[in-house]
Amino acid sequence: MISQYNIPTRIFMGEGCVLAKAAELAPLGKKALIVTGRSSAVKSGALADIKAALDANGQEYAIYDSVMSNPTVECVYEGAEKAKSIGADFIIGIGGGSPMDAAKAIALLACQDIPRERLFDGNYDEKILPMAMVPTTAGTGSEATQYSIITNDARKTKTSISSPFMFPTLAYLDSRYLRAVPRNTAVNTAIDAFSHCVEGYLSVRANPITDALAREGMEAISSVFPRLAKGSLTDADRDKLLYASTIGGMVIAHTGTTAVHPMGYSLTYFKGADHGRANGLLLGAFLKSIENRCPERIGDIMTAIGMSGADELSRVLDTLLGGEERREKVTKDEAAYYASVAIKAKNIKNCIVTLTEAELYEIYLKSFGIKV
Amino acid sequence: MISQYNIPTRIFMGEGCVLAKAAELAPLGKKALIVTGRSSAVKSGALADIKAALDANGQEYAIYDSVMSNPTVECVYEGAEKAKSIGADFIIGIGGGSPMDAAKAIALLACQDIPRERLFDGNYDEKILPMAMVPTTAGTGSEATQYSIITNDARKTKTSISSPFMFPTLAYLDSRYLRAVPRNTAVNTAIDAFSHCVEGYLSVRANPITDALAREGMEAISSVFPRLAKGSLTDADRDKLLYASTIGGMVIAHTGTTAVHPMGYSLTYFKGADHGRANGLLLGAFLKSIENRCPERIGDIMTAIGMSGADELSRVLDTLLGGEERREKVTKDEAAYYASVAIKAKNIKNCIVTLTEAELYEIYLKSFGIKV
Numbered sequence: 001m002i003s004q005y006n007i008p009t010r011i012f013m014g015e016g017c018v019l020a021k022a023a024e025l026a027p028l029g030k031k032a033l034i035v036t037g038r039s040s041a042v043k044s045g046a047l048a049d050i051k052a053a054l055d056a057n058g059q060e061y062a063i064y065d066s067v068m069s070n071p072t073v074e075c076v077y078e079g080a081e082k083a084k085s086i087g088a089d090f091i092i093g094i095g096g097g098s099p100m101d102a103a104k105a106i107a108l109l110a111c112q113d114i115p116r117e118r119l120f121d122g123n124y125d126e127k128i129l130p131m132a133m134v135p136t137t138a139g140t141g142s143e144a145t146q147y148s149i150i151t152n153d154a155r156k157t158k159t160s161i162s163s164p165f166m167f168p169t170l171a172y173l174d175s176r177y178l179r180a181v182p183r184n185t186a187v188n189t190a191i192d193a194f195s196h197c198v199e200g201y202l203s204v205r206a207n208p209i210t211d212a213l214a215r216e217g218m219e220a221i222s223s224v225f226p227r228l229a230k231g232s233l234t235d236a237d238r239d240k241l242l243y244a245s246t247i248g249g250m251v252i253a254h255t256g257t258t259a260v261h262p263m264g265y266s267l268t269y270f271k272g273a274d275h276g277r278a279n280g281l282l283l284g285a286f287l288k289s290i291e292n293r294c295p296e297r298i299g300d301i302m303t304a305i306g307m308s309g310a311d312e313l314s315r316v317l318d319t320l321l322g323g324e325e326r327r328e329k330v331t332k333d334e335a336a337y338y339a340s341v342a343i344k345a346k347n348i349k350n351c352i353v354t355l356t357e358a359e360l361y362e363i364y365l366k367s368f369g370i371k372v
Numbered sequence: 373m374i375s376q377y378n379i380p381t382r383i384f385m386g387e388g389c390v391l392a393k394a395a396e397l398a399p400l401g402k403k404a405l406i407v408t409g410r411s412s413a414v415k416s417g418a419l420a421d422i423k424a425a426l427d428a429n430g431q432e433y434a435i436y437d438s439v440m441s442n443p444t445v446e447c448v449y450e451g452a453e454k455a456k457s458i459g460a461d462f463i464i465g466i467g468g469g470s471p472m473d474a475a476k477a478i479a480l481l482a483c484q485d486i487p488r489e490r491l492f493d494g495n496y497d498e499k500i501l502p503m504a505m506v507p508t509t510a511g512t513g514s515e516a517t518q519y520s521i522i523t524n525d526a527r528k529t530k531t532s533i534s535s536p537f538m539f540p541t542l543a544y545l546d547s548r549y550l551r552a553v554p555r556n557t558a559v560n561t562a563i564d565a566f567s568h569c570v571e572g573y574l575s576v577r578a579n580p581i582t583d584a585l586a587r588e589g590m591e592a593i594s595s596v597f598p599r600l601a602k603g604s605l606t607d608a609d610r611d612k613l614l615y616a617s618t619i620g621g622m623v624i625a626h627t628g629t630t631a632v633h634p635m636g637y638s639l640t641y642f643k644g645a646d647h648g649r650a651n652g653l654l655l656g657a658f659l660k661s662i663e664n665r666c667p668e669r670i671g672d673i674m675t676a677i678g679m680s681g682a683d684e685l686s687r688v689l690d691t692l693l694g695g696e697e698r699r700e701k702v703t704k705d706e707a708a709y710y711a712s713v714a715i716k717a718k719n720i721k722n723c724i725v726t727l728t729e730a731e732l733y734e735i736y737l738k739s740f741g742i743k744v
Contacts (some may be wrong), residue, residue: 002393007379013579014374021374207385208615209622212588213581243580250581265603342743 003207007250008202010107010155013173015345018046018134024170025359028130029089033110035079037068037101041094044136050092062086064106067095070151070158070268070275071102073116080109083204090130093168096189097140097149097275100133104148104166109162120152120159132170132242136177138241139189139276141196143171143290151269157341158265167253173246175238179185185232185274187320190228190241192276194221195260195283196248198365202290202297203255203350214251215304220244222316229319256315259355260286262345263363266338271328280321281328284314297352324369332372335364375579379622381516385545385615390418390506394425396542400502401461404433405482407451407453407475409440413466416508416549422464432574434458436478439467442523442530442640442647443474445488452481455501461504465540468561469512469521469647472505476520476538479503492524492531502632504542509550509611511561511648513568513621515543523641539625546616547610555603557646559692562600562613564648566593567632567655570621573663574669575627575722582623587676589619594677594688601691631727632658634717635735638710643700652693653700656686657738662725667726696741704744707736 003063014019025032032054033049041047047063054061064082067075083091083106091110093103107355108114111127133143142148146166152159177184197217200210227233231247233241263286273281287310291298298310318324330338339360342348348355365372384393397404404426407417413419419435426433435731436454439447455463456476463482465475465602483499503630505515514520524531550558569589572582592612599605605613635658636650645653659682663670670682679685690696702710711732719728737744 002384002389004382004384004393006382010376010378011581012374012376017374021376169612208588208612209383209585209619212584212619214589216580218585240580247581247584348673 002021003205005207005209005254007144007253007343008167010169011144011171011173011246015174015176017174018049018053018172021172022056025053025059025132026057026133028169030059031087031089032059032092033083033086033088034061034063034092034094035067035098035106036063036065036094038065040096040136042179043180046094046134046136046177050094050134056068067099067102071098072151073119076102076105076150077116078111079106083110088129090132092132092134094134094136094137096137097142100135100140100142101148101150103131103133105150105161108166120161122162124163126165128165131168131199133168134172135242137181137185137189138178139192141193141245141252143168144246144249145253151339155267161282171246173242175235175242175367178238186233187228188274188276190221190224191280191317191320193245193248194218195279196252196257196282199258199260200251200255201301202294202352203258204352205255205350207254210251210254213247213360215242215300217247217251218301219304225316225320228269256350257346257347258351259360262347263338263341263360266341267328273328277321280317282363282367284310284317285363287313289363293353327368330364330368330370332370335370336361338364375577377579377581377626377643379625380517380539381543382541383516383543383545383618387546387548389546390421390425390544393544394428396426397431397504398429400504400541402431403459403461404431404464405455405458405460406433406435406464406466407439407478408435408437408466410437412468412508412552415552418466418503418506418508418549418680422466422506438474439471439474441470443470444523445491446520448474448477449488451478455482460501462504464504464506466506466508468509469514472507472512472514473520473522474576475503476506477522492533494534500537500744503540503541504544505540506544507614509553509557510550510599510610510617511564513565513617513624515540516618517625518710529641546613547607547614550610550614557636558605559600559677560646560648562593562596563652563689563692565617565620565643566590566650568624568629569631570655570673572623572627572631573673574630574666574724575630576724577627579626582626585619586623587672589616589623590673591676592616595704596687597692628722629719631720631732632685634719635710635714635732638713639700643702645700648691652689654735654739656682656689657735661731661735665725699740702736702740702742704742708733710736
């Protein structure tokens with residue numbers, strides 16, 4: 001089988017990297033639109049650093065800070081209008097997955113007239129504004145992928161916009177920006193990144209390079225699980241989580257996600273479960289259901305994370321996310337409906353094990369302790 | 373410390389990838405200069421595949437097949453003249469490190485008038501012809517680096533030409549091309565790639581992403597050592613060696629090499645030792661000499677390769693390269709001279725342990741069993 005590996009993004013790592021590598025922003029253009037949410041860019045200190053970097057370069061900027069969690073189609077079209085109206089040459093995304101994904105869609109829509117009803121159809125032109133990304137959570141990996149995940153109300157789920165031209169030009173990883181992240185967000189985002197590595201390792205599109213990265217990412221994240229559970233992260237832990245989440249992005253940029261992500265989207269859309277939490281609630285049952293069908297790959301994962309199998313991982317995830325009593329309530333009918341949505345997602349076909357709708361339904365039942 | 377990660381090269385992997393991904397060559401231009409050595413491109417089948425790919429795309433080409441081992445300044449200027457005279461839009465390098473490194477220098481010199489005496493001075497312009505690389509050995513990793521190593525007669529060593537614009541656009545990894553590689557070349561090139569991973573892991577410029585790649589590369593290569601020694605490689609082994617050597621390139625693209633490579637250059641220049649062999653002859657004594665000064669990093673390496681320490685690795689390398697009785701003869705005076713050359717190489721400063729000229733001398737003495 002032919003596979004490929006390509007991450008064109010230039011990734012800077014380390015404390016103070018935005019200011020130390022401010023000059024790298026200069027070639028992106030004269031005027032930036034900074035895309036972010038309401039607060040984390042400010043609280044984290046990332047926005048102040050980016051402003052200082054742009055000022056040092058003599059670059060102008062405007063701010064679009066209306067990105068909500070799980071950004072909507074409306075939001076990205078509004079942001080694109082803003083980019084066009086100010087004549088932005090480039091886009092800077094600051095925040096977690098939502099602002100960064102919105103920033104990518106805005107960069108695309110600022111250059112191409114794509115009707116709303118065709119936003120998720122793919123086949124975009126090459127035209128896009130260059131982007132720089134500054135993650136303030138360690139989860140999405142969006143700073144190193146070609147994906148932008150946007151809420152798709154027409155299909156009542158989240159859908160990926162994807163284009164090889166949508167890789168950011170620059171990514172700045174400074175784990176000091178994670179210090180302001182609350183415990184639950186730290187847990188949820190870490191589990192999201194962990195799921196990227198695990199799903200990527202179980203993808204038919206995996207290759208030896210993504211495998212190496214995936215094992216590293218899952219090992220790094222799982223090593224931090226105990227302190228994530230206690231809410232006692234160190235600076236070194238945040239460093240690890242941040243580079244591991246970027247690694248997770250580098251993995252799924254090639255492998256795609258598989259079953260957990262599309263299954264999780266319904267939990268987010270209908271139950272309001274945070275994206276990473278949604279993945280974490282499903283991951284244990286998913287691995288358990290395929291454990292016997294790809295024992296070598298699951299064995300590699302367990303070796304990397306130092307656990308005995310899916311059951312042990314489920315227990316660890318329960319500690320992080322709260323056990324059954326704290327779970328979102330899901331009915332049998334809802335589970336059946338969610339399975340019918342997830343089975344249609346294109347990611348499902350990436351899984352090295354072929355899953356049926358009935359199996360997805362079973363995974364939902366097990367994940368939420370639903371008695372048949 | 374601020375570090376960065378960026379490999380812009382698009383890497384294709386798998387049997388038949390040149391033909392399957394021939395269309396990727398089309399945007400590089402109308403006319404290619406194929407740069408290669410006398411025989412391996414033909415024997416391996418890589419040249420035939422590249423010709424077929426170019427024919428399928430309707431692209432013209434000429435061939436410059438005069439690249440020798442450890443290419444000279446003369447050679448790359450001659451190749452650049454050829455590129456200019458045919459109006460080449462892009463360069464395709466086919467072969468081991470020598471043809472690929474020559475191809476990169478030719479791509480540079482075809483666009484810039486650099487006087488011979490300033491070839492190694494750096495500060496090149498951005499202008500360079502785009503490149504595609506097809507490795508037919510698994511060692512150099514040149515397909516995924518910005519380096520071109522050329523024989524520097526003025527300084528009686530080999531010197532690196534390096535530019536961020538010198539990354540190839542495309543790399544095609546098809547391990548079938550390695551089937552024609554003789555046992556000794558397979559050993560020497562594998563040790564070269566192994567040394568890239570080990571040196572990269574011991575570089576002050578290492579970062580968590582290069583570390584993950586380096587451990588994967590050294591683990592993959594060392595797992596093949598037993599069959600390399602016997603000359604009984606399987607297709608799966610060649611696959612492993614090829615992607616591991618590309619990984620080694622991705623590592624040193626960020627970390628540089630450290631002490632082993634510059635020390636080895638004198639053995640190549642004065643004793644005609646193959647480049648990979650030269651590294652392998654020095655690697656054990658080098659690791660032994662720093663083992664106590666960075667025990668954690670050396671410990672990581674030994675864990676990755678499943679060995680107890682530098683002594684065990686030295687014995688394994690002896691099995692691959694032949695013990696002392698088969699070594700090149702080096703005198704004390706020669707060792708002292710080589711140490712005086714190596715200590716001036718800029719790579720030496722990359723090593724996480726500061727090495728003195730006296731220590732380099734000691735490493736030469738130990739490597740060649742020279743009694744003081």
